[in-house]
Amino acid sequence: MENKKKFYFDVKWLFIIAIVGFLLVFQVFPLVYLLIRAFFAEGSFSLDAFTRIYSTSMNWSCVLNTLITASLSMVFGVLIAFPLAFLVGRTNLYGRKLFRTLFLMTYMVPPYVGAMAWLRLLNPKVGTLNVFLESIFGLSEAPFDIYSIGGLVWVLTTFYYPYAFITLSRAMENMDPSLEEASRISGASPVKMLFTVTLPLMLPSIASSALLVFVAAASCYGIPSIIGAPAKIYTITTRIVDYVYVGSAEGLTDATVLAVFLMVLALVILFISNFVIGKRDYITISGKSVRPNTVDLGKWRIPLTILTGLFAVVVIVIPFASVFATSFTVNMGKSVFEEGNFTIKYWETIFSRNSIVKSAGNSLISSVWAASLGMIVCIIMAYLLKRTNVRGRSIPDFLITVGSGTPSVVIALSLIMTMSGRFGINIYNTIWIMVIAYMIKYMLMGMRSVVSALSRVSPSLEEAAQVSGAGWLRRLKDVVFPLIGPSVVAGWFLIFMPCFYELTMSNMLYSDKTKSLGVDLFLYQTYHSQQTAAALAGAILILVAVLNIVLSKLTKGKFSI
Amino acid sequence: MSVITLDHVTKKFGDSVVVNDISDEFRDGEFITLLGPSGCGKTTMLRMIAGFEKPTSGEIRIDGKVVSSADTFVPPEKRELGMVFQSYAVWPHLNVFANVAYPLKIRKVPKAEIKEKVEKVLEAVHLSQYAKRMPSELSGGQQQRVALARALVAEPKVLLLDEPLSNLDAKLRERMRFEIKEIQARLGINVVYVTHDQGEAMTMSDRVFVINSGVLQQVGTPVEIYRKPENQFVADFVGKVNFLKGVSENGKIKLDGIDGTLDYSGEITGAVDVAVRPENIRISEENAHFRGKLLSEYFTGDTNDCRITAGGNELRMITDAATYKHFSDSETIGLYITDFIVFPASDSDFRKIMT
Incomplete structure (x- = not known):
């Protein structure tokens, strides 16, 4: 046999x-x-190309820009996603289903749409939101400038926090609720429980969701090309595409080296989150149906619902609405609601x-x-x-x-x-x-x-x-x-x-x-x-x-x- | 060490009543079992004592102190209870020692004392050599002991157990029954134990609370609920039983379809349900109450498990193993009922239920 x-x-x-x-x-x-x-x-092994990346400030600055914007988006993304995932997944917040749908929707929208919207809203001269805030608070100049590292980070964050939100929600919802109850019955207050049981158990998920946001933000081209380029802020991705357009041999080599840097970064992170963190992931789906217990927000229920709602309005409703408004506007310098400024052409x-x-x-x-x-x-x-x-x-x-x-x-x-x-x-x-x-x-x-x-x-x-x-x-x-x-x-x-x-x-x-x-x-x-x-x-x-x-x-x- | 008082406790989830107006007192050092089929409200009852659920109405007191009522609610962490969960809930990010030490750490017990107490309790559950292991390196039975040690380490007033043995294999389950019982007896603490396994309830409890659909059916010692069930549900759920219909008149019960009567000294008259345990049917030619035809028999080692039909009733009889193959199939044999329980006839026909 x-x-x-x-x-x-x-x-x-x-x-x-x-x-x-x-x-x-x-x-x-x-x-x-x-x-x-x-x-x-040049046919033989050489690190020349890599040295050139470090020595030409143009290339080096785009590496730095990428690392800075991706890291900041990662930090902000997780800081936003964790409380949102908790509020939507584990509490008696009003309208949880609606919020979940809204937050997940961004996931499937092309990132450049977000960039377009925020460009329109936060343009330092004519940005709709800037103009609005100026008139309300009587400011002499625009409070926000989208053409900056901060602007880039803002748009990247609002577009990539859903990646963390999905991972964290799943982890929170799959956690065996009796692990938390065991902590309460042992004498821990809800806050103590959060820090001694919930957070440590979630740590692998938090880490991998953070890495996910980092890689997504670092690999993004649409947002930095629409926002970064006019601001002369270049990232690895926009730089590579520029080199490809130029098409010279040296340009292609530089593009290759930058791409290899990005690829290695992404694959190392992928490896870490799949094989190192994945191994330490405690959240296992048990055969039993798990019904995570809901935290009663008590007197915070309405304020937190309002806060979450405000966040959804700022991050999702306003930008999408602004895209639609723009599509009906004749003169971009004026509001779509002004007489004669509306068109379907x-x-x-x-x-x-x-x-x-x-x-x-x-x-x-x-x-x-x-x-x-x-x-x-x-x-x-x-x-x-x-x-x-x-x-x-x-x-x-x-x-x-x-x-x-x-x-x-x-x-x-x-x-x-x-x-x-x-x-x-x-x-x-x-x-x-x-x-x-x-x-x-x-x-x-x-x-x-x-x-x-x-x-x-x-x-x-x-x-x-x-x-x-x-x-x-x-x-x-x-x-x-x-x-x-x-x-x-x-x-x-x-x-x-x-x-x-x-x-x-x-x-x-x-x-x-x-x-x-x-x-x-x-x-x-x-x-x-x-x-x-x-x-x-x-x-x-x-x-x-x-x-x-x-x-x-x-x-x-x-x-x- | 402590007394738990339930005072008209009711719990509703939306419109469905899960626990319906239960009042009783769990006395000092008692081993109480909440027994019932799944979904009967027993776990909800336990979770209300623990403080994970709030009663919709009614009051719960521990040692006279109100922990749950219309205007008071003591959260679980302030109730000083120990609890073992069905899934064990052993924290996967902490090793055995840290898991067990957790309740003491929360109570800010000095380090040396923690070490001493944890070692002592680990010894009691036979896990001393596993202190440094991570939960993922333990078997289900060992994880269950970790959960037990963690529940006991802070010397709680009451130990709550939510189907702690249901995920263990049969042999281990039986051994743990005795170990839990022994620990309880040694520490003299109150135990509230939730199970759907009547074997566990019978062997471990001082008193059993039989619950069905949120309604308390009977409270009693294992012997009482087995020998003197108060209604058909209890008779049926605890142990094996045959139900016969009949009429009680002048100290005699005439069984439907059966040629023969039973002597009855009780007070119930008119239409009745008669419950007969399979082991209370004996083969006897001379004292036979009635005769039945042997349908089939199964040898189980220590008994002979028979199916008998008598006048349209199908009965199960568990009798001496020595009778196996003594009669041929379809042979008519004389049957003698040593004991039986009588209930006023109910609307539902229990006869179909063969357990």
Whole structure:
């Protein structure tokens, strides 16, 4: 028997090999090539390129800017997310469901929309909010200047704290409430309990959520390019894209070195949060249904609800409203409510102008491809991972995780360097280079969705069908798919949505024929017409909201974002 | 060491009444068990004593001091109780020693004294050599002892146990019953123990509170609730029982469908439910109350577990192992009832319930 098994060739290997092959060619090889190129720019090993980064102040300042803005966003993000997660998840705050939806919504909105909104609100000369505050408090100059490190941190924080909010909420809600009760019955006051039991137990989650915010903020391109560029504040991501546009050999080398720095930073952090902190994570989901006990806020209930509401208004309602207001404004110097300053022509433009419709079509096609191909990979991998013990089944999973953790600019740069004919594959300037970039960056979302659905379906359900005489395909059709179907659809949308309005990678990979919606919006925002950009952003917001509601209905609340 | 008084305690979650107007007193040093099927309100009762839930109405006093009432509420940390949770709730970020020392640290006990007390209690639960271990390195049974040690270390007035044995395997569960009972007897503290396992309730308790749907069904010693259940629910939930319908008249009970009567000296007359424990049915040709047909028998080692039909009634009889294979299947045998319990007939037909 033993001998026979050795020669037995498992068909499942074919799938693994195909998927791993794909990831090796389009993900691992380009990234490794970047690494090599950074150290062997002139054919032999040299650290020259790295020394140049430190010695040219232009490069060095962008590294510093990135580290400073990402660190500050991380600190503020967690400081905001922790109390919010607690209030929404564990107390009797009014309107908890509404708040949760609001806070999570930002997660699916393209970050550059936030940048556009805050630019409009906090422009030092004409910012709506600045003007408003000036007139109310009689100030002689604007209280806020968006064109600053502070402004950048503010927008990054308001856009990336939801990352921490999601992680922390999940941890708080999965904690066994009797761990806290045991502390109370031992004589600890609620505050003492918070510091001796709740916080220590949450520490791994806090740490990993902080790292998540850090990486997201450091890898972000949309926000620093819209806010930082006019302010002459450059970050690693904006610098890389600039170098790519310049296109000189030296520029590309500098871009490579900066990208390698960012990639290593992101992957080290990914490793730390997955393997070091993950190991120490105490929050395990027990088989029992856990009902976290709700903290009674008592006399603080109304004040805290008002405070949370104010935060939601400032961070979510006002910016989104300002985007919509902008899209209806004729003269940006005046309020949309002033006589004759209201128009719907920008909304007409976005649905009628050929170039915009064409871009939207491009985005639709490439993101449908990315989501569909991505889900095929995800379903096969999730099945192999959860339902078989084929050796090597977790390799693609690992690669997908790494791909998603790699900053977008790095993925795009690595594809530009390797997929433009130098190594026998030339897909540069085609839609496929974008589809591949999208898949590498966003497949993880679909993977998670299918894996978690499969974990919820006990193998015995399938075994019961097997015992009843159902073959492999029949089981898939009768048992597995009906149970995970909604999650598969949800996963498809989770890949589709960010691809549809993707900016960073598209901006580096597009050609005249493959211009995407995100790129078009960005170009309008920066060069042509902020109102048109705002109308596009508004349309995207509506689309995201609608898809979100559909998703939420489809998966009974499990997978709204 | 202390007395817990429940005074018309009621708890509602929204419209559903979980605990309905319970009044009683847990006396000094008593081992009290709250017994009932899941969802009967026993855990809620315990959590109200602990202070994790507030009664909707009524009053709870510990040693005469009001801890819960309409206008007073003492939070759990001020009640000086010990509690073992069903999930053990051993803190995964602290080692065994730190887990057990926690209640003393909160009370600002000097370090040397903490060490001494923790070592003593760890010894009592046989965990001395595990003091430095992290909870993840312990088995379920060991974690459960850590939880017990932590609950006992501050010498609480009352020890609350919420189904502490339900996650252990059968052998260990049985051993822990005796260990908990022994610790309680040695320390002389009050225990309030919640379980749905009637075996645990029978072996450990001084008094058992049988609860169903939030309503107290009976309070009594294990012997009382087993031998003199006050209603059909208690008879059915505690131990195994057969229910027969019949009519009580002139010191005799005529059983429905059965040719034969039982002598009855009690006061209930008219339509009755008769509860017969399987071990109270004996095989006897000469004293037979009635005859029944043997349907099947199962050898369990120490007993012979039989199914019998008599006049449309299906009965379970647990009798001497020596009778196994003594009769052939479908043979008619004489049956003698050694003991039985009579209730006024209820609307619901209990006969279908075979336990």
